Amino acid sequence: MTDDSPAPGRVLISPRAISTIAAQAALRSYGVVGMGSRSLFDGLAGLVAHDPHQGVEIDTSGDDIVIDLYVVVEYGTRISVVASSVAHSVSYLVERALGMPVAAVNVHVQDLRVSDTD
Amino acid sequence: MTLTEPVIQAELRFRLMERYRRLDGLLLRLLAEAGANWLRTNAAVVNSLNVFPVPDGDTGTNMTLTMQSAWAEIESLPDRSLGKVAHALAHGALMGARGNSGVILSQLWRGFARSIDDNYDADAPALAQALAEARDTAYKGVVRPVEGTILTVSKDVADAAAQAVEGGADSSLEILEAAVRAADESVQRTPELLPVLKEAGVVDSGGKGLFFILEGMLRAAYRLPLDRPLVSVQPLSELALADASEAIEPGQDWEVVVDFRPQQALDVPAFYQRLETMGTSIQVGEGDGLYRMHIHVPNATEYEPIEYIRTLGTITNVHMENLMEQMAGGPKAADRSVPLAKVEQGQIAVIAVSPGPGLSRVFGSLGVAALVEGGQTMNPSTQEILGALESLPTDDILILPNNENILLTARQVAELTTKRVRVIPTTSVPQGVAAMLAHDPNGDPSQVASAMEAALPHVRTAEMTLATRSVGLDGVSVREGQTIGLLDGQLAVSGDSLEAALLAILQKADAGTAELVTVYYGADLAAAEAERLGDIIRRAWPNLEVELHEGGQPHYPLILSIE
Numbered sequence: 254m255t256d257d258s259p260a261p262g263r264v265l266i267s268p269r270a271i272s273t274i275a276a277q278a279a280l281r282s283y284g285v286v287g288m289g290s291r292s293l294f295d296g297l298a299g300l301v302a303h304d305p306h307q308g309v310e311i312d313t314s315g316d317d318i319v320i321d322l323y324v325v326v327e328y329g330t331r332i333s334v335v336a337s338s339v340a341h342s343v344s345y346l347v348e349r350a351l352g353m354p355v356a357a358v359n360v361h362v363q364d365l366r367v368s369d370t371d
Numbered sequence: 372m373t374l375t376e377p378v379i380q381a382e383l384r385f386r387l388m389e390r391y392r393r394l395d396g397l398l399l400r401l402l403a404e405a406g407a408n409w410l411r412t413n414a415a416v417v418n419s420l421n422v423f424p425v426p427d428g429d430t431g432t433n434m435t436l437t438m439q440s441a442w443a444e445i446e447s448l449p450d451r452s453l454g455k456v457a458h459a460l461a462h463g464a465l466m467g468a469r470g471n472s473g474v475i476l477s478q479l480w481r482g483f484a485r486s487i488d489d490n491y492d493a494d495a496p497a498l499a500q501a502l503a504e505a506r507d508t509a510y511k512g513v514v515r516p517v518e519g520t521i522l523t524v525s526k527d528v529a530d531a532a533a534q535a536v537e538g539g540a541d542s543s544l545e546i547l548e549a550a551v552r553a554a555d556e557s558v559q560r561t562p563e564l565l566p567v568l569k570e571a572g573v574v575d576s577g578g579k580g581l582f583f584i585l586e587g588m589l590r591a592a593y594r595l596p597l598d599r600p601l602v603s604v605q606p607l608s609e610l611a612l613a614d615a616s617e618a619i620e621p622g623q624d625w626e627v628v629v630d631f632r633p634q635q636a637l638d639v640p641a642f643y644q645r646l647e648t649m650g651t652s653i654q655v656g657e658g659d660g661l662y663r664m665h666i667h668v669p670n671a672t673e674y675e676p677i678e679y680i681r682t683l684g685t686i687t688n689v690h691m692e693n694l695m696e697q698m699a700g701g702p703k704a705a706d707r708s709v710p711l712a713k714v715e716q717g718q719i720a721v722i723a724v725s726p727g728p729g730l731s732r733v734f735g736s737l738g739v740a741a742l743v744e745g746g747q748t749m750n751p752s753t754q755e756i757l758g759a760l761e762s763l764p765t766d767d768i769l770i771l772p773n774n775e776n777i778l779l780t781a782r783q784v785a786e787l788t789t790k791r792v793r794v795i796p797t798t799s800v801p802q803g804v805a806a807m808l809a810h811d812p813n814g815d816p817s818q819v820a821s822a823m824e825a826a827l828p829h830v831r832t833a834e835m836t837l838a839t840r841s842v843g844l845d846g847v848s849v850r851e852g853q854t855i856g857l858l859d860g861q862l863a864v865s866g867d868s869l870e871a872a873l874l875a876i877l878q879k880a881d882a883g884t885a886e887l888v889t890v891y892y893g894a895d896l897a898a899a900e901a902e903r904l905g906d907i908i909r910r911a912w913p914n915l916e917v918e919l920h921e922g923g924q925p926h927y928p929l930i931l932s933i934e
Contacts, residue, residue, distance in 0.1 A: 280513075280514040280515050281513070281514075281515045281517060282471075282513070283471050283474055283475055283512055283513045284474055284512050284513065285513065285514065286511070286512065286513070286514055287514065327478075327511060327512040327513075329465065329478070329481055330465070330468070330474050330477070330478060330512055331465055331466070331468040331473075331474055331477065334468050334469065334470065334471075334473065334474050335474060338470070338471045338474070352906070353910065354907055354910060354911070368508075368511045369482075369485060369508065369511075
């Protein structure tokens with residue numbers, strides 16, 4: 254990824270850096286109680302090391318940044334609202350940090366966490 | 372103590388303490404309805420507290436809709452049991468949760484209901500316990516809670532309720548009183564906890580919403596009215612400052628308008644109260660943390676409001692006008708700051724209708740000789756245009772109506788004067804600007820008019836605004852509150868954000884084949900945000916030149932000219 258400002262050289266931002274921002278933003282978003290994993294393997298790895306990038310996939314293959322989030326949502330909240338809210342908040346914070354537009358944030362609700370039953 | 376805290380007579384309070392000793396389902400129904408109503412009454416105040424441009428942009432509306440959905444669930448419920456009513460409220464809030472703050476509100480109700488369980492009623496300690504569980508449930512919904520938000524307020528409310536019980540409170544009314552006081556104080560503290568609030572000079576909107584729900588409940592218990600907001604804060608764009616040429620009463624010698632950024636969250640009721648001691652016709656508007664105060668004050672005290680506001684924060688702009696002098700026939704204030712072209716007899720003069728101060732400056736710099744204020748929602752009268760026309764020293768006049776709705780008025784004016792008037796049929800600001808670029812004050816009037824008219828098809832106009840109702844039109848379906856984009860007057864795109872709609876409409880206008888996009892941003896849009904949107908356009912279409920101008924028009928955050 255290159256920045257187009259006339260700096261003396263190029264600024265490269267790795268997808269990993271973007272995923273860190275996205276994961277932090279997601280975990281501050283109301284209703285998201287954890288990051289999920291894409292596969293069983295990731296799940297096991299996630300148990301061993303607390304990976305700050307877990308549950309985030311960044312696709313920068315085209316001109317656009319596309320973010321996929323795999324999240325665990327609190328049981329008893331309105332999932333559609335939580336999902337749209339986390340998408341907005343991640344997109345906003347990533348755009349603000351990078352100064353580049355985010356084309357899409359896809360939210361995959363992988364599980365619900367049941368803290369209390371009603 | 373702030374002005375907003377409800378007060379009642381000691382004797383009435385004593386009777387109410389008894390009535391509210393135990394909270395049952397009927398009382399909670401009454402309180403929940405009151406909370407919802409009071410929040411709706413004050414939703415505009417809560418909406419005005421947004422820290423631009425966070426994603427959750429209309430907290431007051433969202434929380435109101437969530438509370439209304441909760442209320443709808445119990446409206447026809449015959450039950451008198453507190454547990455039944457609380458669970459129904461929680462269910463309704465969950466189903467109707469809108470926005471972040473709505474989801475948190477639904478979690479608060481959920482925790483409250485779970486604590487009440489299926490009990491028929493609750494005494495003060497049980498109520499305090501329910502508030503504690505409401506807080507716990509709300510906090511469980513997020514991994515990293517952000518303090519200085521509605522969560523913090525719910526925590527402070529629960530703490531205050533617990534303290535009240537420790538202090539011997541034995542009526543649910545006392546719990547409610549403690550909760551309202553704690554919520555009020557907690558909301559005032561939010562800027563200390565959350566820097567982004569402090570920067571914007573506002574308190575947290577979700578927390579304020581929760582405060583209004585609780586205060587509405589207390590007002591209902593106290594039997595105070597719920598339909599009248601204590602103060603009204605409006606967006607800057609809607610702040611229609613009184614026309615100074617209207618009748619001026621004694622004691623209104625000066626009009627003072629001050630723009631300022633408060634150092635701390637502005638206590639609006641106290642602010643109003645203080646201003647009322649100084650003058651009349653008080654209006655306060657807010658946008659992006661910037662406040663605008665308008666007041667009429669008597670002679671010799673005209674600096675008082677300014678001195679007062681200096682103690683509250685940073686003043687960014689002051690405008691003072693001697694109304695008495697103006698009544699006596701002084702020049703119109705609006706025209707002073709705009710450089711207008713001087714025309715002489717025999718030259719061609721252009722009158723443009725302009726919807727905003729920034730756009731007036733643009734027209735002025737392009738050689739317009741007179742300006743008439745007006746736009747989509749405020750069409751100027753034939754008289755206003757005629758007045759401008761007659762004041763010009765030349766007989767050859769061109770009018771740029773710059774709006775479809777004003778075209779007819781402009782044509783009528785042409786028939787009411789002996790001057791030679793031609794109307795260039797511009798239906799948008801960009802068309803007006805394009806026409807001005809082809810203007811020559813010394814040319815032959817009919818040739819100049821045709822040259823200006825010929826320039827119109829070369830520019831396309833995109834206008835962005837908010838949909839005021841849901842509609843399906845020209846193959847575009849729009850929900851109320853969405854941003855819509857009109858391309859050359861036709862509804863072309865809709866989007867959930869200004870940014871999304873902006874990119875969509877530029878796509879639709881074939882921005883890739885254009886050379887220049889000129890962006891006129893409106894009164895509601897901060898310069899920094901306009902700058903950001905400009906960068907987004909530049910990135911999406913690197914070959915396109917993008918120019919930004921402050922337009923200052925109301926209702927339309929963006930007007931774009933695409934050439």
